[in-house]
Amino acid sequence: MSEAFTADVAVVGAGVSGLLVASELVRAGRDVVVLERGTRASHADQLAGDASQTPPATAAHNDESPPDTERYPWDYGYAVGGCSLRWSGVAVRLLPADFELRSRYGVGRDWPIGYGELEPFYADAERILGVAGGPGAQTDQPAHPLSPIDRLLAERLAPYVPVPQARPSAERNGRAPCTALARCRLCPSDARWSALHLLDDEQLDGHEGFRLLEATAAARIRVRDDHAAVVEAVRADREHVEVRANEVVLAANAIENAALLLRSDLDDGVAGRNLADHGHRLLHVECDVPTGAGYGASVTTGLSLAWADGPFRAQRAAAVLLPVNAGVELSEVVTAQLAAGVRGAPVREAARWRKEHTLVLDTLYEDLPDPRHRVELSPRRDALGLPLNRITYSWGGSDYVRAAEAQLEQDLGERLADIGGRLVHAAHTALGGHQLGTCFMGAADGVVDAQERHHRIANLWVTGGSSFPAYSAMHPALTIAALALRLGRRLGAV
């Protein structure tokens, strides 16, 4: 038995991209059906789970690694709201040079669009997400002030700017501003933007042109005569669903967008390849002076662009650096002391010294596209009967990234020499959250064209992190939002 829907546009995925595309289309008077594998949990429901933890996904992951390989920690969740339920809120634009990596530096790829094409959509995305600070800063959302750590580092790691972030610094749409409790992955006050806000703020909920099918996984796209005719889906209860639409938009993450193309026999030899993630590398730097750790208007408030761009990108990756205002995790320090047999006041004193004198610096690196990093379909199937997504991906970074890590860490010692800065620990962490590149925009070699239209199927559009031809070192969320707005407006104007 199956249930059938018709719409002007079918959108797969109810995360940042999907709901932004949908809101633009609904505003333009289109009927939209959005399919989402996960379910909807309100902010209150999420808090009821565990206010200090990442909200749980509402459906299990369905990826696997090839046999005998280590599983990479992909960090995403199926849910209405998608990864916006669990992001830190950093909402930076890419740099103009990020769109021209091949032209400027002879490596990687150029985007088929330039910064100027995306600029107005960046500005609108900043408005919709309530971004505080940044190039498009709204007058009612000034940047969060620099923290004591930022003030210690700003000149030493120049150029250094306030982090644009989707945590309003002033009341907005009836929501309180950021409360600065440093629990941004699940914001206690719902100030940090999530795509759920669109359902309220853009009045999607209850709009006659908007229908959201939760717990409904898009299984494949039925293509006739190079036309995407039907989205076939399966609900959590295994009932089948069909959505007929004039246009189909894939707006899931880079793993799922690619997998859906592969399940639909739309494997052009490129779809699923070039999967990328940002290699976060967390650095602990001990200093002779107090750092001011533990204070700041949010998790991170400053951004060093000292390694973000330059001719060096011909040889090594760009990087950005963001101090973590909270500083070291004291539980780790205290546990290590106790495990070593230390007791009493010396434990607390060691913790105090480490807290006050240690900088924790989050560094992100771009990498170059690698077609060996890919999503394929496994012979194994998930609970819905869909093939698991088999993901081949290894971290350790390429030589391009490793050279950048080494240079940054050497530079850091020199730039922080006057405060006795010395690197005491470096580890890759917080991996897996920025899935990019599997359906990239390109002229003939990409999966979609510069408008995010599939090269062969004229009414099929693919948007999100999967569209990135090159990755930059910048957090991708704002660019994903800008691409979605651009696509939504284009389809709404047709």
Add this chain to the structure above:
Amino acid sequence: MWFERSIASVLGIDEVLARELLAVARERMGARRLRLHLLAFATATGPLGRILPARIRGRAVGGLVGCMLREIDEMLRYIGAAPAGHRGLLAG
């Protein structure tokens, strides 16, 4: 309570703060799990703990310590620094 005195002694803090941090942990993990973690903590930091490998001792104490010192305000209170939990202090 003996375990509050024990926690205070081991972590180098007063009993009032130990009680408050334990209350936070109890809220997060529930009374039953807290009792198990307290038992593990007491074992690992007591005389028996001396014969345990450091790795095992770390695992035994880590569950409780991680739950007591999870958020920034708890960390700051532990080291005796001013709390960060309101915007007045957070203005940078």
